[in-house]
Amino acid sequence: MSGETHYDAIIVGGGHNGLVCAAYLGTAGLKVLVLEAAAQLGGAAVTREFHPGYRASAVAHLLHLLHPRVIADLKLTQHGLAFAATDLPTTALLPDGDRLTLAADPAASRTALARFSPHDAEALPAFTERFNRLAAALGRFLLKTPPQISAAQWQDRRTLLEFALSLRRLGRRDMRELTRIIGMNAADLLDDNFESDALKGVFALDSVLGGFLGPKSPNSVFNLLYRAAGNVAGRQNGLIQPKGGMGAVTAALASAASAAGVELRTGAPVEWIRIADGRAVGVVLESGREISARHILSSADPRRTFLTLVGPEHLDTGFVRHVRGIHMNGCAAKIHLALDGLPEAWQADPEMTAGRLVVAPSIDFMERAFDDAKYGRVSEAPALEVTVPSLHDSALAPAGGHVLSIVAQFAPYQLRETVAEAARDQIAARVLAALGTVAPDLPDRVRAQEVLTPQDLERQFRLTGGHWHHGEMSLDQVFLLRPVGGFQQYRTPIDGLYLCGAGAHPGGGVSGAPGANAAREVLKDHKLPRAA
Amino acid sequence: MSEQYLRETPFHDRIAAVASAQSWERWQGHITAVTLGGMDREYFAIRNSASVYDVSPLIKYRITGADAARFVDRLITRDVARCAIGQAYYTPWCDDDGKVIEDGTLFRLGKADFLLNAALHNLHWLRDTAYGFDVTIEDVSAEIAGLSVQGPLAQTVLIAMGIGGLERLAHMRLAETRLDDRPMRVSRTGFTGDLGYELWIRPGDASWLWDRLMAAGALYNVLPIGSAALNHARIEAGFILVNVDFISATYALRPSQKRSPYELGLGWAVNLKKDGYFIGKRALLAERKAATPRRALVGLEIDGRKPAVDAFIYAGKREVGRTTSAIWSPTLKKNIAIASIAGDQALPGTELGIEIWHPKELKIERSMVGCRVVHRPFYDPPRKKA
Numbered sequence A: 001m002s003g004e005t006h007y008d009a010i011i012v013g014g015g016h017n018g019l020v021c022a023a024y025l026g027t028a029g030l031k032v033l034v035l036e037a038a039a040q041l042g043g044a045a046v047t048r049e050f051h052p053g054y055r056a057s058a059v060a061h062l063l064h065l066l067h068p069r070v071i072a073d074l075k076l077t078q079h080g081l082a083f084a085a086t087d088l089p090t091t092a093l094l095p096d097g098d099r100l101t102l103a104a105d106p107a108a109s110r111t112a113l114a115r116f117s118p119h120d121a122e123a124l125p126a127f128t129e130r131f132n133r134l135a136a137a138l139g140r141f142l143l144k145t146p147p148q149i150s151a152a153q154w155q156d157r158r159t160l161l162e163f164a165l166s167l168r169r170l171g172r173r174d175m176r177e178l179t180r181i182i183g184m185n186a187a188d189l190l191d192d193n194f195e196s197d198a199l200k201g202v203f204a205l206d207s208v209l210g211g212f213l214g215p216k217s218p219n220s221v222f223n224l225l226y227r228a229a230g231n232v233a234g235r236q237n238g239l240i241q242p243k244g245g246m247g248a249v250t251a252a253l254a255s256a257a258s259a260a261g262v263e264l265r266t267g268a269p270v271e272w273i274r275i276a277d278g279r280a281v282g283v284v285l286e287s288g289r290e291i292s293a294r295h296i297l298s299s300a301d302p303r304r305t306f307l308t309l310v311g312p313e314h315l316d317t318g319f320v321r322h323v324r325g326i327h328m329n330g331c332a333a334k335i336h337l338a339l340d341g342l343p344e345a346w347q348a349d350p351e352m353t354a355g356r357l358v359v360a361p362s363i364d365f366m367e368r369a370f371d372d373a374k375y376g377r378v379s380e381a382p383a384l385e386v387t388v389p390s391l392h393d394s395a396l397a398p399a400g401g402h403v404l405s406i407v408a409q410f411a412p413y414q415l416r417e418t419v420a421e422a423a424r425d426q427i428a429a430r431v432l433a434a435l436g437t438v439a440p441d442l443p444d445r446v447r448a449q450e451v452l453t454p455q456d457l458e459r460q461f462r463l464t465g466g467h468w469h470h471g472e473m474s475l476d477q478v479f480l481l482r483p484v485g486g487f488q489q490y491r492t493p494i495d496g497l498y499l500c501g502a503g504a505h506p507g508g509g510v511s512g513a514p515g516a517n518a519a520r521e522v523l524k525d526h527k528l529p530r531a532a
Numbered sequence B: 001m002s003e004q005y006l007r008e009t010p011f012h013d014r015i016a017a018v019a020s021a022q023s024w025e026r027w028q029g030h031i032t033a034v035t036l037g038g039m040d041r042e043y044f045a046i047r048n049s050a051s052v053y054d055v056s057p058l059i060k061y062r063i064t065g066a067d068a069a070r071f072v073d074r075l076i077t078r079d080v081a082r083c084a085i086g087q088a089y090y091t092p093w094c095d096d097d098g099k100v101i102e103d104g105t106l107f108r109l110g111k112a113d114f115l116l117n118a119a120l121h122n123l124h125w126l127r128d129t130a131y132g133f134d135v136t137i138e139d140v141s142a143e144i145a146g147l148s149v150q151g152p153l154a155q156t157v158l159i160a161m162g163i164g165g166l167e168r169l170a171h172m173r174l175a176e177t178r179l180d181d182r183p184m185r186v187s188r189t190g191f192t193g194d195l196g197y198e199l200w201i202r203p204g205d206a207s208w209l210w211d212r213l214m215a216a217g218a219l220y221n222v223l224p225i226g227s228a229a230l231n232h233a234r235i236e237a238g239f240i241l242v243n244v245d246f247i248s249a250t251y252a253l254r255p256s257q258k259r260s261p262y263e264l265g266l267g268w269a270v271n272l273k274k275d276g277y278f279i280g281k282r283a284l285l286a287e288r289k290a291a292t293p294r295r296a297l298v299g300l301e302i303d304g305r306k307p308a309v310d311a312f313i314y315a316g317k318r319e320v321g322r323t324t325s326a327i328w329s330p331t332l333k334k335n336i337a338i339a340s341i342a343g344d345q346a347l348p349g350t351e352l353g354i355e356i357w358h359p360k361e362l363k364i365e366r367s368m369v370g371c372r373v374v375h376r377p378f379y380d381p382p383r384k385k386a
């Protein structure tokens, strides 16, 4: 039964991180096989048709974290990565029809904001500058392996030292500010700095996107920092619309991996990972086929990897306890609408419409939306992040038609009284209603819709809990503690088994960082003499 | 009086009726006797006739279900495949780091039916360890009462009482039997290192059993005992006690105070070759690869007669350890102790110094005497296993 070929490394899951990792390993000369369960590579970074002629980024839709070093190392531009639009503005759509556009150009934002609050207009640039500086200090660790605390290895000590130095380099005031705000809730931070609900609402949305938390929950500032740590196309915290949707990022990665000699197989779900004498030695596909390799890497989330693919019988009680305890109650639903035309008001302002549109009019609005989720209900009034990718990329919709790609918060994976089917209907109806309040002629233009609840995301994309980050990005689950304390260096309790997906440091989003970091650690071990 | 908040064991009425010493302590939420009428008499009953000790407060977990054997094998360090139905297994179980959570006795009642006897609560750990396994784990402590009958005449007394088949019951084996039409489980187990049995019954049958035993034992100087006498016997037998001779990994605050089976002299009870993974195996394999264990739990024979309670041990000027249990052994006529010492001092025959502080007429005196590492158990009469 053993495969005709022996691989140096098998990567379970051909999501973007699996592909990044594969490309690095392939480039280093390893013989690598990627096994993707779905018919399509990319995991949560794919473009797919949801209605005849209408295509959208099926899950992730805005690029803001893809690490510049990954782009450069893997020569992704040569492999076809192109951006349809960078520096997208964000526009808050307000219930009374009013709008607030925050653009890349500080002067424009200032003018727009002055109408809401002269104070905020003045305060925003300094706030943004400082916030981005603090986030950038954390950003230096996106592509680093977190150290072990009992740092016996000098490499670990160096990273710890660098961490301390990087904070020190911020200067005493910034360092104090970072330690002050890192565990704070966004509502307090925003209230301390601004007075306009419209502005605070935008930040409040960003502080909870992808998570099970409200702007008044701890960790919401950390979420903001994590978002702002990204720096793509030379702009920190900028938003990018990749040409061809998220699938184009995957296509470039797949091309880079293939060029590096990586073998990519789709429709190849791995059923379990074979452990022999405490070591991962291969994978068994659902088809029954078995393939062996020296290193096994999983980009599936940690719960799935350890509890399903490995199985608790190979793991220690405390470790299993920690893995079962990883918080991953996905709360973001994805909705795609096929329109036969844009709402009038949006047509009139193409620059705005081409950016990111958000429905999150205030902190309290966001918090109330979360209150529902807290008790296992779909938000009565969900907050929305909307893009119109077809404006940048006419290939995504038939002539005259448009695609709306919407992230809606909150539709919790863990429902209490609502059944999953009802939750899907509720989120669809409530998203349309919310859009109706800011663009009354929009609901009539909808020709078709696709609604993906966290349950759907779990089923279709194998995202456990439907979770955006493969595990909440909270201070108890990041850096030294990701996926669980003691195993932050991509290695697992099982020799020869590594994690290379969003469940590992630094976390989720289309960044490629976990994949790149994991590859580096595997290459270190690859050079060691083989265990007997 | 705090005692009134403690639960009484099923034997309490009978014990209280003869406990003239009124010396009580708490054991797992129960009120139990330290001594009933004098610890010396009770000790000599263990070694010279037969003693009766109420072990009802022991915590007992019933483990059943299709995966019961696989689960127990995952939990403990010994190989369950080699534990026959009707066999009792003394075994430690460890945490992720291969540090001992506790040691206890496992009864195999059936192919997929086990009873785990423990001194501490473990349900949380057992349930978490069972994640993904088809097993049911129940705390059945309150459903089983137990009496331990230990001493050279134990078998004679129980046979006289009418329990059949004891002659054939080997050391560390169990038998299910009936007496006066009441169910009884007999295990040839105990904590004294002597010939002995434990009788396990329904709590409602406690007074009946007590009366039957006392009637049958009258001729043989059968004596109910408390924990003080038992503790002397268990130290002679070299049995270790959780949270006395080592700190359970669950309770230790400092990682350095946790102990692996190897560090407790329980290496013989770790089967690294058994099929499948067991909790702590990775850590124990790694520990085995390293040289000598960091710490060792050893037996000491100490010069003089002063019990070396909480005494520091020295190799020259270097402090190398501390006693965890210490007594003057009346049977051996020796001053003995169980001690936790540095791994490099653990070889039997190693001569060390020990600093003993002992009270003398309201003064505390210090004496520095010699001691040597010896094999445990200190006392191991052939009748235990005969």
Ligand SMILES: Cc1cc2nc3c(=O)[nH]c(=O)nc-3n(C[C@H](O)[C@H](O)[C@H](O)COP(=O)(O)OP(=O)(O)OC[C@H]3O[C@@H](n4cnc5c(N)ncnc54)[C@H](O)[C@@H]3O)c2cc1C
Residues within 6 Å of the ligand: A012, A013, A014, A015, A016, A017, A018, A035, A036, A037, A038, A041, A042, A043, A044, A045, A059, A060, A061, A062, A063, A064, A065, A210, A268, A269, A270, A271, A299, A300, A301, A304, A309, A332, A333, A334, A407, A457, A461, A462, A463, A466, A467, A468, A469, A470, A500, A501, A502, A503, A507, A508, A509, A510, A511
């Ligand atoms: C609604 C939503 C919106 C989002 N929006 C954005 C956004 O706008 N911008 C952004 O940057 N991020 C966004 N994210 C987050 C982002 O999509 C993910 O964090 C990221 O794609 C994770 O990448 P990954 O490669 O680590 O994992 P995944 O993309 O989940 O890839 C894992 C792969 O493993 C495969 N797999 C799993 N099990 C097996 C198995 N047994 N055998 C074989 N293959 C298997 C899966 O099929 C999948 O392809 C969003 C997430 C959600 C849920």
